[in-house]
Amino acid sequence: MATSLIGRQLALHLQKNLWLGAPGCRYVSKAAAKAEVEFDYDGPSMKTTVPGPRSQLFVLLLNFVFSQNVGAVNFFCNYEESRGNYLVDVDGNRMLDVYTQISSIPIGYNHPALLKLMTNPNNLSTFVNRPALGILPPENFPDKLTESLLSIAPSGMSRVQTMACGSCSNENAYKAMFIWYRNKERGQSGPSAEDISSCMVNQGPGCPDLSILSFTGAFHGRTLGCLATTHSKVIHKLDVPSFDWPIAPFPRLQYPLEEFSRENAQEEARCLEEVEDLIVKWRQKGKPVAGIVIEPIQAEGGDNHASADFFIRLRRIAAKHGCAFHVDEVQTGGGCTGKFWAHEHWGSDDPADIVSFSKKLLTGGYYHKEPYRIFNTWMGDPSKNLFLCEVLNVIRRENLLEEVARSGKALINGLYELQAQYPGLLSRARGQGTFCAIDVRDDATRDKILVKTRDKAAAPICDHELQKGFNTSSPLSV
Amino acid sequence: MATSLIGRQLALHLQKNLWLGAPGCRYVSKAAAKAEVEFDYDGPSMKTTVPGPRSQLFVLLLNFVFSQNVGAVNFFCNYEESRGNYLVDVDGNRMLDVYTQISSIPIGYNHPALLKLMTNPNNLSTFVNRPALGILPPENFPDKLTESLLSIAPSGMSRVQTMACGSCSNENAYKAMFIWYRNKERGQSGPSAEDISSCMVNQGPGCPDLSILSFTGAFHGRTLGCLATTHSKVIHKLDVPSFDWPIAPFPRLQYPLEEFSRENAQEEARCLEEVEDLIVKWRQKGKPVAGIVIEPIQAEGGDNHASADFFIRLRRIAAKHGCAFHVDEVQTGGGCTGKFWAHEHWGSDDPADIVSFSKKLLTGGYYHKEPYRIFNTWMGDPSKNLFLCEVLNVIRRENLLEEVARSGKALINGLYELQAQYPGLLSRARGQGTFCAIDVRDDATRDKILVKTRDKAAAPICDHELQKGFNTSSPLSV
Numbered sequence: 029m030a031t032s033l034i035g036r037q038l039a040l041h042l043q044k045n046l047w048l049g050a051p052g053c054r055y056v057s058k059a060a061a062k063a064e065v066e067f068d069y070d071g072p073s074m075k076t077t078v079p080g081p082r083s084q085l086f087v088l089l090l091n092f093v094f095s096q097n098v099g100a101v102n103f104f105c106n107y108e109e110s111r112g113n114y115l116v117d118v119d120g121n122r123m124l125d126v127y128t129q130i131s132s133i134p135i136g137y138n139h140p141a142l143l144k145l146m147t148n149p150n151n152l153s154t155f156v157n158r159p160a161l162g163i164l165p166p167e168n169f170p171d172k173l174t175e176s177l178l179s180i181a182p183s184g185m186s187r188v189q190t191m192a193c194g195s196c197s198n199e200n201a202y203k204a205m206f207i208w209y210r211n212k213e214r215g216q217s218g219p220s221a222e223d224i225s226s227c228m229v230n231q232g233p234g235c236p237d238l239s240i241l242s243f244t245g246a247f248h249g250r251t252l253g254c255l256a257t258t259h260s261k262v263i264h265k266l267d268v269p270s271f272d273w274p275i276a277p278f279p280r281l282q283y284p285l286e287e288f289s290r291e292n293a294q295e296e297a298r299c300l301e302e303v304e305d306l307i308v309k310w311r312q313k314g315k316p317v318a319g320i321v322i323e324p325i326q327a328e329g330g331d332n333h334a335s336a337d338f339f340i341r342l343r344r345i346a347a348k349h350g351c352a353f354h355v356d357e358v359q360t361g362g363g364c365t366g367k368f369w370a371h372e373h374w375g376s377d378d379p380a381d382i383v384s385f386s387k388k389l390l391t392g393g394y395y396h397k398e399p400y401r402i403f404n405t406w407m408g409d410p411s412k413n414l415f416l417c418e419v420l421n422v423i424r425r426e427n428l429l430e431e432v433a434r435s436g437k438a439l440i441n442g443l444y445e446l447q448a449q450y451p452g453l454l455s456r457a458r459g460q461g462t463f464c465a466i467d468v469r470d471d472a473t474r475d476k477i478l479v480k481t482r483d484k485a486a487a488p489i490c491d492h493e494l495q496k497g498f499n500t501s502s503p504l505s506v
Numbered sequence: 507m508a509t510s511l512i513g514r515q516l517a518l519h520l521q522k523n524l525w526l527g528a529p530g531c532r533y534v535s536k537a538a539a540k541a542e543v544e545f546d547y548d549g550p551s552m553k554t555t556v557p558g559p560r561s562q563l564f565v566l567l568l569n570f571v572f573s574q575n576v577g578a579v580n581f582f583c584n585y586e587e588s589r590g591n592y593l594v595d596v597d598g599n600r601m602l603d604v605y606t607q608i609s610s611i612p613i614g615y616n617h618p619a620l621l622k623l624m625t626n627p628n629n630l631s632t633f634v635n636r637p638a639l640g641i642l643p644p645e646n647f648p649d650k651l652t653e654s655l656l657s658i659a660p661s662g663m664s665r666v667q668t669m670a671c672g673s674c675s676n677e678n679a680y681k682a683m684f685i686w687y688r689n690k691e692r693g694q695s696g697p698s699a700e701d702i703s704s705c706m707v708n709q710g711p712g713c714p715d716l717s718i719l720s721f722t723g724a725f726h727g728r729t730l731g732c733l734a735t736t737h738s739k740v741i742h743k744l745d746v747p748s749f750d751w752p753i754a755p756f757p758r759l760q761y762p763l764e765e766f767s768r769e770n771a772q773e774e775a776r777c778l779e780e781v782e783d784l785i786v787k788w789r790q791k792g793k794p795v796a797g798i799v800i801e802p803i804q805a806e807g808g809d810n811h812a813s814a815d816f817f818i819r820l821r822r823i824a825a826k827h828g829c830a831f832h833v834d835e836v837q838t839g840g841g842c843t844g845k846f847w848a849h850e851h852w853g854s855d856d857p858a859d860i861v862s863f864s865k866k867l868l869t870g871g872y873y874h875k876e877p878y879r880i881f882n883t884w885m886g887d888p889s890k891n892l893f894l895c896e897v898l899n900v901i902r903r904e905n906l907l908e909e910v911a912r913s914g915k916a917l918i919n920g921l922y923e924l925q926a927q928y929p930g931l932l933s934r935a936r937g938q939g940t941f942c943a944i945d946v947r948d949d950a951t952r953d954k955i956l957v958k959t960r961d962k963a964a965a966p967i968c969d970h971e972l973q974k975g976f977n978t979s980s981p982l983s984v
Binding site: 086089090093094095096097099100101102103104105106107108110115118129130132133137138139142143146147152153154155156157158159160162163164165166167169170173174178186187188189192193194195196199200202203206207209210211219223224227228229230231234235236237238239249250251252253256259262263265266267268269270271272273275386387390399400401402403404405406415 | 564567568571572573574575577578579580581582583584585586588593596607608610611615616617620621624625630631632633634635636637638640641642643644645647648651652656664665666667670671672673674677678680681684685687688689697701702705706707708709712713714715716717727728729730731734737740741743744745746747748749750751753864865868877878879880881882883884893
């Protein structure tokens with residue numbers, strides 16, 4: 029690859045360390061500042077290279093003594109000492125963490141509100157008695173659902189189904205779309221005798237040859253159904269059997285957007301045309317498209333954005349062809365774009381038929397419009413709902429969505445300035461809220477910048493007040 | 507169906523309420539009795555029919571006010587008031603619960619050891635900071651793994667990968683088998699350029715046409731990969747696209763076993779022959795079998811057992827044809843058969859290449875022999891591992907596996923007597939440990955017995971001491 033993506037954590041680090049003068053940088057909300065005083069650190073502090081000697085020792089231990097797979101381990105963490113935006117490793121290195129466990133820690137480490145929740149004796153039972161939620165829900169289930177997931181339901185949606193993780197959420201959302209599609213085809217009549225006998229041996233018409241349309245560069249998870257719609261990296265897909273499902277091009281926008289508005293409109297139109305062609309082609313193939321799945325911002329495939337108009341027209345195409353429209357907000361949901369759901373930026377009253385979530389929502393799941401035959405043992409975990417209630421309280425009380433919008437603006441302005449300053453190195457600065465990215469010339473340069481930026485924190489490099497101001501303004505993970 | 511399965515909960519209820527004289531019934535271990543005094547109830551106590559008026563109200567509320575799917579809800583529970591083997595509902599009904607949240611509560615409700623763990627401030631951080639375990643494990647990860655999952659590793663296995671639920675465990679175990687199979691095929695050479703380009707668009711050879719061989723009546727989960735190997739009920743499979751993978755017959759044994767030893771040996775030989783035929787047939791079809799997956803006792807498909815000899819010969823067939831052998835212990839693992847893993851009853855030093863688990867282990871996951879490219883955001887949840895450590899301590903301290911073996915014997919003897927007493931109603935009593943079942947003549951009779959047995963607890967029906975004795979002797983869920 030000629031260019032490569034710079035991680036969002038790096039973008040924020042760069043912004044903080046190299047560029048300090050953009051408007052909005054000094055803004056700190058009173059509430060956020062108050063929360064920080066209670067539990068946050070002053071700034072990063074590096075004591076060793078990373079991974080440090082203790083981390084390396086733990087890796088050796090896990091690998092050779094316990095024979096465990098450690099291929100992807102970065103370093104070992106001291107979660108007890110981690111606070112707010114700062115992750116502390118076992119060597120005492122304290123790093124500004126804007127990647128937050130693959131974007132799954134919504135309001136920082138050891139948040140006082142969550143610690144307090146843990147010490148409330150009324151909550152004990154929820155942790156030690158995990159129910160089979162689908163058959164034996166706890167007494168407080170309607171209340172907790174109202175307080176948590178129903179209070180942030182996307183426009184036009186009032187039903188929600190919790191799940192244990194992002195992949196399970198998407199797998200079950202796909203099943204819901206298949207069931208919906210077949211119910212629609214059958215009309216009032218129930219399944220035929222042939223449906224019933226054939227499905228038990230994996231054959232049609234009971235197991236129909238339906239498909240889900242996905243996009244190049246998409247990431248929707250790694251279980252077999254999800255993986256058939258994931259097209260971001262070879263390592264995810266290699267050697268795993270898949271389905272012959274259609275894959276449409278995701279728009280490849282040119283930056284800066286204002287200079288390429290005509291070209292980008294043409295690119296989006298081309299992609300939408302291809303979507304319609306694929307729907308027709310797969311119907312003719314005998315594998316009709318039951319649903320279209322898309323991320324509002326492609327997160328794992330290189331931070332790819334498209335216009336609100338693109339998504340609204342795509343949703344119309346889905347409706348026109350009788351396909352369900354599934355917006356996968358596993359990565360984008362939870363506030364990092366400055367709105368609770370990234371699809372809210374489209375300004376549509378009826379954005380989707382299904383919206384799935386996980387990560388920063390702490391529980392997986394999906395919103396939908398009709399009930400389906402979806403079931404498993406746990407159907408989520410009410411103890412995660414309990415945390416989510418408190419996370420939502422903090423987001424509201426401290427106006428964190430506004431904070432994300434403000435700090436996101438500072439961040440993207442900083443990235444614009446940086447790419448103007450280093451045009452040979454950086455390009456395609458883009459983002460929404462704090463969900464920002466910039467491309468670096470090549471992988472080696474990217475890696476060099478990453479390490480240099482992290483190690484810079486070993487010495488005092490900038491005014492602590494400014495740094496503090498910036499960090500506090502983006503307490504939501506990006 | 508002419509006959510239908512009686513739930514294990516009913517078997518235990520029947521045994522307790524109708525039959526009280528079998529040897530072993532009075533056995534109560536000192537440790538178990540001590541634990542019970544601390545936190546268990548004396549016996550069941552029914553105040554209303556089930557679901558009671560408050561449960562019905564909650565269902566209406568959830569359905570009509572919150573538009574949620576309530577199709578499968580039995581009743582609402584008061585988990586705070588539930589203790590040990592007794593589940594209390596929102597109407598104050600206290601029921602002996604031997605089904606325990608689809609077999610996922612290993613040592614009873616609100617166990618004092620687990621409550622104590624929750625109040626230890628050293629554990630707080632593990633609950634509020636859920637890590638991306640594959641890249642940033644916590645400091646105590648090697649220790650906790652040794653204390654929990656590695657301490658109960660199946661024979662010949664030292665590697666374990668945690669996952670969030672049973673379906674994810676099996677999905678990733680299947681992926682591990684596919685990757686292993688393709689690595690074996692490729693030998694020393696890495697993936698070809700064609701492998702790499704084809705996999706990104708769901709095509710072979712990168713996404714190879716490999717298959718997993720499963721059995722009629724099997725249940726391995728409901729996500730798309732798992733569902734292709736599940737063949738227990740129409741409702742799970744209908745309307746969901748699947749893979750053309752081979753399905754072998756699971757032996758249908760005749761009972762009592764001692765009367766049909768020749769017929770049963772023939773039946774098992776027939777099934778094994780069919781397995782070999784299918785492996786050859788699917789290889790010729792161009793869809794080679796990468797792995798065989800089987801439950802040691804088919805749990806969801808009607809409590810179907812096979813002999814140790816059957817499993818050992820099946821494992822040999824897998825090895826002979828170069829297929830991985832995956833034993834799915836999601837339902838059977840955790841002690842309910844009287845051993846920690848049901849496959850231990852086979853007496854083999856090398857029972858499997860992969861063993862998956864979830865439910866009573868509180869965390870999902872699988873044991874395996876080689877490292878693979880398996881990854882996702884959470885890779886499990888260390889807070890569940892923390893509970894598992896304590897559950898294992900209780901199982902060891904209170905000799906619960908011995909208790910299961912003893913009470914299982916009492917239970918199966920009771921079922922034998924019952925079917926001798928009611929030959930027109932009951933048949934095929936079978937089981938291992940407390941994992942027991944009996945068939946009832948028809949669905950209507952089964953349902954009638956279920957309700958009658960539950961409602962009997964409204965009046966004092968048997969000696970409380972005896973009842974207590976029996977309950978305490980099976981604290982592991984069945």
